[in-house]
Amino acid sequence: MTDQEVINKIKEILIEEFEVDEEIIKPDSNMYNELELDSLDSVDLVIALENEFGFKIDRTKDEEALRQMRTLNDAVAFIRKKIG
Numbered sequence: 001m002t003d004q005e006v007i008n009k010i011k012e013i014l015i016e017e018f019e020v021d022e023e024i025i026k027p028d029s030n031m032y033n034e035l036e037l038d039s040l041d042s043v044d045l046v047i048a049l050e051n052e053f054g055f056k057i058d059r060t061k062d063e064e065a066l067r068q069m070r071t072l073n074d075a076v077a078f079i080r081k082k083i084g
Helices: 003-018 039-053 059-068 072-083
Strands: none
Touching: 003 039, 003 072, 039 072, 059 072
């Protein structure tokens, strides 16, 4: 799976699950400031990513990476690391 395919899937999640306007979703968009996700949304986003990409979050291994995930690019890097 290419980075662009990962980006497209994340965009679909943001549009469908969180009603984010497609035009404002850019690779360097801040999910909290620009896309207006809140802390509850971030939990839902992680669950949606797990379901979409078929991995499980390991709290001891992944917690710091999840805290640092702020942009779409960050999410892509995290997913690439999880799915290899």
